[in-house]
Amino acid sequence: MSKHQMVSNSAEETNLIGERLASLLEAGDVLTLEGDLGAGKTTFTKGIAKGLGVKRTVNSPTFTIVKEYEGRLPLYHMDVYRLEDSDEDIGFDEYFNGNGVSVVEWAQFIEEYLPTNRLDIRIKYNGDSRILEFLSNSSHFESIINELMS
Numbered sequence: 001m002s003k004h005q006m007v008s009n010s011a012e013e014t015n016l017i018g019e020r021l022a023s024l025l026e027a028g029d030v031l032t033l034e035g036d037l038g039a040g041k042t043t044f045t046k047g048i049a050k051g052l053g054v055k056r057t058v059n060s061p062t063f064t065i066v067k068e069y070e071g072r073l074p075l076y077h078m079d080v081y082r083l084e085d086s087d088e089d090i091g092f093d094e095y096f097n098g099n100g101v102s103v104v105e106w107a108q109f110i111e112e113y114l115p116t117n118r119l120d121i122r123i124k125y126n127g128d129s130r131i132l133e134f135l136s137n138s139s140h141f142e143s144i145i146n147e148l149m150s
Contacts, residue, residue: 022052060105120134
């Protein structure tokens with residue numbers, strides 16, 4: 001498992017990092033996003049959506065659990081916070097093994113459904129900036145992170 005960090009000094013920068021990451025993603029890629037409320041998870045996801053060519057407005061799927069968006073690749077944006085203490089499987093495999101990119105917020109609540117090959121992203125406050133930590137356990141995501149950092 002390798003860990004890399006990037007610093008974002010604004011919401012715009014967080015959005016741009018997401019957009020740049022999206023340009024490197026492929027069908028079937030799964031990203032998990034962890035961070036406190038307001039850390040920038042949805043801002044980051046909006047950047048991913050823009051980078052995938054999604055035209056619709058992206059907002060947090062808190063009450064629907066999954067929102068689907070069409071772009072260069074479909075984007076499956078999941079907020080699984082409400083599944084805490086639940087063993088409900090809403091067909092995660094179909095999304096994770098599908099033809100799009102899955103972004104999962106609060107992923108720790110569905111750990112047993114997550115694929116091993118994924119990119120875990122943690123967003124942390126650091127004063128006025130954010131630290132984005134990228135944790136990878138595969139050569140696929142390692143090459144994506146290396147490209148993102150260059």
